[in-house]
Amino acid sequence: MESIPFVIYLLVPSSLIIMGVGIYTHIKARNKESLIFLFLTIAQSLFSIGNFFLWDSCGIDKDVIFWDRLLYIPGIMMPPLIYHFTLEFCNRKTDKDKLSLGIxxxxxxxLIMISQQNYFVNDVFNYNWGCHTVAQTGHHFFAIYVFYYVIKSIVYLYHFWKGESNDSSRKSQTFFVFLAFLAYSFLALVIIVAYKIPIYPFFYLSLPLFALLMTYAIIEKNVFVSIFAIDVLMVAILIMVSTFLLFPEDTLINADFSGRLFFFVLILAASFFLIKKNHEEISRKDEIERVSRLKSEFISISSHQLRTPLGAIRGYSSMMLEGDYGKINKKMHEPLTYINDASVRMIKLVNSLLDVSRLERGKLEFKLSQNVSVNKIIKECIDDVTLNAKAKGIYIKFKEDDSIPVIRADEDKIKQSIHNLINNAVLYTQKGGITITTKKKRAKTIFIQIRDTGIGIAKDDLEKIFKSFSRGNGASQIYTQGTGLGLFVAKNFIEMHNGKLRVSSEGEGKGSLFCIELPVKSFIEEKQDFNLTFEKDNG
Incomplete structure (x- = not known):
């Protein structure tokens, strides 16, 4: 062999791209399909790197046999992983399929144990384009094993693709996965060389082709999850281009036209999809901003329009209950009380919507005071919820630190934030109670803890509860009238005062702990534009 063929050098970027796609996909998807795909990409990457070192060792038989036996390990693992992925992707879970997978x-x-013996491969076959170990008796079983499971997987994918007539998206996904595995199947031709049949190693092109098709299937058709397509494509291009640093100087010069053309097509395709996805991301961002702006304007206008009639309903119903329009009988008292309570809830909701609207527009006015007492605010918030707590038979304890100083803040916004937290604790605590603690954490920071013995928060909900219009699963079952705005507003108001709001919980049924840190002096202006980033919950 005069020099290593150009396609062998493509195994280096292919292995990196394949493994990168596998790792990145599993990090984003975190499901069984992505885990199997990750193991498959690891096996393929090791197989690719092993083949590169095998070809680099041609002429030294001992090293060729060493590398070939080593790369047979991932090579043997690939067929069952392909088959396993196919069963999971096609949702085939019959007892027969499970038995076949186990076998x-x-x-x-x-086969892995047999592959390291002389009766599997032995000696070296050298030919014009490279070298390979020579197949022995044990290798025949390996060849049958590979062809059986690879062909079976492709057949399953084909039938699944043809059967997905009702879901065009899934059908398109299956088609590209089918194409990727069909391209990959040509790698099985490497087995022929083990039987002393010389073939130009074009079959190794199936690995970068598999990487390209699977990358497209994932980023364009969302096989596993909608991931950051631009990141994947950018890394793929960088890996392919950086491969030139690994090539000997004369490799590209001596490479045949088909090899250079294939490499060019790989980079061109990745670049095309990168540009396409970039334009899609820009368009999507513009559309999201437009919809968000319209939504905020609608909420603001609607809320302002609702405040006047709701104020009238609350005012007149309250006056009727107090007897300003004459004495009312017992039969009228209950529905009037219900009307009054409902109007109060609606006014609170309208005020919350207005707060969200202002937050999302990034414009708020602060009425700053230099002498805001956190202890005084907490006592007022406790007074507001005491009746509800007593009605439920739960306690509220306040362990105040008299030494904490007054702070510079917008008293109304700090009170609203703390009230939302204490009110939530009362709403979602069925027995036991709430303990509120204040203390001076450092010379310039005040620390507030609100601990309850309520329903707790599931691990998956700990981050979600701070998003707008989002609530934990347990909270939705206990109190159906919640809007999912209270914690969102509280967190943003506290952070605008340069503070922090954190939550912890050991799980459902084990209570919750909300911790607030507030600086004694918040460096904020009375009128300020905020550039906030809001995560939208799609679940």
Missing amino acids: SYALACV
Whole structure:
């Protein structure tokens, strides 16, 4: 062999791209399909790198045999992983399929042990384009094993693709996965060389082609999850281009036209999809901003329009209950009380919507005071919810630190934030109670703890509860009238005072702990534009 063929050098970027796609996909998707795909990409990457070192060792038989036996390990693991991925992707979970899958992994273990023996491969076959170990008796079983599971996987994917007539998106996904595995199947031709049949190693092109098709299937068709397509494509292009640093100086000069053309097409395709996805991201961002702006304007206008009639309903119903229009009988008292309570709830909701609207527009006015007492605010908030707490038979304890100083803040916004937290604690605590603690954490920071013995928060909900219009699963079952705005508003108001709001919980049924840190002096202006980033909950 005069020099290593150009396609062999493509195994280096291919292995990196394949493994990168596998790792990145699993980090984003975190499901069984992505985990199997990750193991498959690891096996393929090791197989690719092993083949590169095998070809680099041509002429030294001992090293060729070493590298070939080593790369047979990931090579043997690939068929059952392909088959496993296919079963999961096609949702085939019959007892027969499970048995067949178990047998495939058992055969893989046996073949891995056999592959390291002389009766599997031995000696070296050198030919014009490279070298390979020579197949022995044990290798025949490996060849049958590979063709059986690879062909079976492709057949399953084909039938699944043809059967997905009702879901065009899933059908398109399946088509590109099918194409990727069909391209990958040509790698099985490497087995022929083990039987002393010289073939130009074009079959190794199936690895970068597989990487390209699977990358497209993932970023364009969302096979696993909608991930950051631009990141994947950018890394793929950088890996392919940086491969030139690994090529000997004369490799590209001596490479045949088909090899250079294939490499050019790979980079061109990745660049095309990068530009396409970039334009899509810009368009999507513009559309999201437009919809968000219209939504905020609608909420603001609607809320302002609702405040006047709601104020009238609350005012007149309250006056009727107090007897300003004459004495009312017992039969009228209950519905009037209900009307009054409902109007109060609606006014609170309208005020919350207005707060969200102002937050999302990034414009708020602060009425700053130099002498805001946190202890005084907490006592007022406790007074507001005491009746509800007593009605439920739960306690509220306040352990105040008299030494904490007054702070510079917008008293109304700090009170609203703390009230939202204490009110939530009362709403979602069925027995036991709430303990509120204040203390001076450092010379310039005040620390507030609100601990309850309520329903707790599931681990998956800990981050979600601070998003607008989002609530934990347990909260939705206990109090159906909640809007999911209270914690969103509280967190943003506190952070605008240069403070922090954190939550912790050991799980459902184990209570919650909300911790607030507020600086004694917040460096904020009375009128300020905020550039906030809001995560939208799509669940």
